[in-house]
Amino acid sequence: MQLDVESLRTFTTVLDLGGMTKAADELGVSQSAVSWKIKRLEEKVGRDLLIREGRSLRPSRDGRELLDYARTIVATHDEAVWRLESSELTGSVKLGTTEEVSAARMCDVLARFNRIHPGATIEFVVDRSVHLDALLTRGELDVAVLQMLPDACRPDDTVLWRDSLVWVSAPDWTYETGPVPLITFGDGGFYRPLAEGVLREAGIRSSIAFSGPSAASVIGATEAGLGVALLASGWVEGEVIPWPRAKHLPALPESCHVARSSPGEPSRVASE
Secondary structure: OOOOHHHHHHHHHHHHHOOHHHHHHHHOOOHHHHHHHHHHHHHHHOOOOEEEEOOEEEEOHHHHHHHHHHHHHHHHHHHHHHHHHOOOOOEEEEEEEOOOOOHHHHHHHHHHHHHHOOOEEEEEEEOOHHHHHHHHHOOOOOEEEEEEOHHHOOOOOEEEEEEOEEEEEEOOEOOOOOOEEEEEOOOOOOHHHHHHHHHHHOOOOEEEEEEOOOHHHHHHHHHOOOOEEEEEHHHOOOOOEEOHHHHHOOOOOOEEEEEEEOOOOOHHHHHO
């Protein structure tokens, strides 16, 4: 039995994103191509790997057993390709990142980059996406991880992951009528213009009740009942709840985190 890497990549992507359609978008192929690769993989192993429950998918017992091996095989394959295709980088690489990028994710990035380019070091700059993009344009960063809406992505950007966005409030302060006090990251943040635009589209007046420098401060202000916040789902923690009034608002887009290179820098550096 031989399992091809791209079928395993499709299998892991379907489970990571929770469906065939999202996996097709992520992989840049048609949904029928994704379905065909999954079917071919199941035929090769002679077992059902996915359990379909309505529109959702989850791994079968055999699928769970294969999943860890599949991740290892795909990661090893990709690292070998990156290693063989890359030129040896030396010196310092200036990397910009937002607070949205968790320590765990950055540790994974650093570990992989160090294996591929052991002669290079990374210098970090942490700021908001709009400021990081300006530093890229001026050549003051080599590459940056930026948060943006999907329609703002450029052809040479490398999409790292996507996040769903959620409205949150304190359980006892849900602001279900009247103007909405907003809790944001400030003028240069990703969330404020999006939150204000969605509320404006719904005909709801809003005002800024609190601007915080970090996710922890925004969540803390929300827990205290100072207002309503818009956040990536991965940041939702503590004593907050989905904002009940949000069910009457326009649907929220996903947010993307992309790696973007400075003008003149090869986009390969971002993908690595």
